[in-house]
Amino acid sequence: MITMQVEIGCVKAATDVIGDKWTPQLLRFFLSSEVVRFCQLQELVGGINPRTLSARLLALEDKGIIRKLHSQTSSRCEYELTPKGKSLMPIIRDMEAWSSQYA
Amino acid sequence: MITMQVEIGCVKAATDVIGDKWTPQLLRFFLSSEVVRFCQLQELVGGINPRTLSARLLALEDKGIIRKLHSQTSSRCEYELTPKGKSLMPIIRDMEAWSSQYA
DNA sequence: CCGTATCCAGTTTGATACTG
DNA sequence: CAGTATCAAACTGGATACGG
Numbered sequence: 409m410i411t412m413q414v415e416i417g418c419v420k421a422a423t424d425v426i427g428d429k430w431t432p433q434l435l436r437f438f439l440s441s442e443v444v445r446f447c448q449l450q451e452l453v454g455g456i457n458p459r460t461l462s463a464r465l466l467a468l469e470d471k472g473i474i475r476k477l478h479s480q481t482s483s484r485c486e487y488e489l490t491p492k493g494k495s496l497m498p499i500i501r502d503m504e505a506w507s508s509q510y511a
Numbered sequence: 512m513i514t515m516q517v518e519i520g521c522v523k524a525a526t527d528v529i530g531d532k533w534t535p536q537l538l539r540f541f542l543s544s545e546v547v548r549f550c551q552l553q554e555l556v557g558g559i560n561p562r563t564l565s566a567r568l569l570a571l572e573d574k575g576i577i578r579k580l581h582s583q584t585s586s587r588c589e590y591e592l593t594p595k596g597k598s599l600m601p602i603i604r605d606m607e608a609w610s611s612q613y614a
Numbered sequence: 615c616c617g618t619a620t621c622c623a624g625t626t627t628g629a630t631a632c633t634g
Numbered sequence: 635c636a637g638t639a640t641c642a643a644a645c646t647g648g649a650t651a652c653g654g
Contacts, residue, residue, distance in 0.1 A: 417542075419535045419603060421610035427532065429626085432522045439520070446636050457628055462637060485636060492613065499609060500522060502602045507524035510595065532646080549616055560648055565617060588616060 422499065425471055430456055431464055435473075435500050438493070443477070443486045468493070528574055529602065533559055533567055538576075538603050541596070546580070546589045571596070 426432050433453050437444050450461055465487060468474045473493040477486045489497075529535050536556050540547050553564055568590060571577045576596040580589040592600075 417539070417607055417611070418614070419539050419606040419610050421613050422606035423532075423535050426606075427530070427535070429526075429530065432526050432530070436520070436522050450636095455628085458637060459639085460627065463626095495612070496609060499602060499605045502605055503522040503525035503529075504520050506599060506602060507522050508520070509598070510524050511521070553616095558648090561617065562619085563647065566646095 422496075425468075425473060425496065426499065428464060428467070430460060431468070432500060432503055434461075434464055434468075435493075435496065436504065438474075438489050439497060439500060439504070443488050445484055445486050525599075525602065528571075528576060528599065531567060531570070533563060534571070535603060535606055537564075537567055537571075538596075538599065539607065541577075541592050542600060542603060542607070546591050548587055548589050 426435065430453060434449055437449065437452060446458075446461065446465070449465075450456060450458060453461075465474065465476075469476060472490055473496065474487045475490050477488060479486060529538065533556060537552055540552060540555060549564065549568070552568075553559060553561060556564075568577065568579075572579060575593055576599065577590045578593050580591060
């Protein structure tokens with residue numbers, strides 16, 4: 409017999425994805441741009457360590473939130489949201505709305 | 512002349528409030544109950560350390576998200592959302608919806 | 615019941631420098 | 635440009651025990 413413990417109504421999956429420091433701020437840039445580059449994020453999210461940024465992008469890739477695009481013409485790497493990532497945007501948008509209200 | 516640097520569209524205020532580990536899960540219980548007790552949260556959010564729980568509740572109080580109610584009849588402490596806290600609920604609801612979709 | 619106090623191990627992060 | 639390497643500091647978390 410298999411016992412399953414299901415926690416009904418849970419935010420865990422979401423926190424696993426956007427719960428890390430910097431991650432919501434990183435995802436926010438996808439609200440205004442389809443495609444984002446490493447160095448853009450580095451500038452825009454003031455002072456994030458490249459190591460940390462790299463770790464966050466990798467984690468988001470692993471979780472199927474973003475996809476890495478290798479451009480053949482240059483060394484530029486670009487990232488874009490997957491459908492799963494796009495489905496996350498309402499949360500980010502809410503956070504932005506709330507922040508503007510209580511800044 | 513006053514120079515202001517405004518970061519347009521920012522999620523920082525929200526992450527300052529719900530960005531800590533456990534916090535979204537704690538806030539979630541206010542979706543179903545007006546009032547929540549310390550020991551309830553301790554049970555429901557599996558295995559959170561009382562020190563951490565205490566720290567989170569204090570932080571949420573400081574930020575004006577929850578209010579502590581001292582019950583006269585017993586040693587029980589209860590917490591309830593402030594209006595500011597209630598305004599946060601759409602984010603939590605979104606996170607819950609997303610989580611149920613991608614559990 | 616509701617916390618606070620200690621102790622301590624593990625994780626995360628920033629600063630900085632460096633490579634393909 | 636897009637990362638990786640290293641080091642040390644800071645933060646955080648769990649276990650446990652104790653006090654109001």
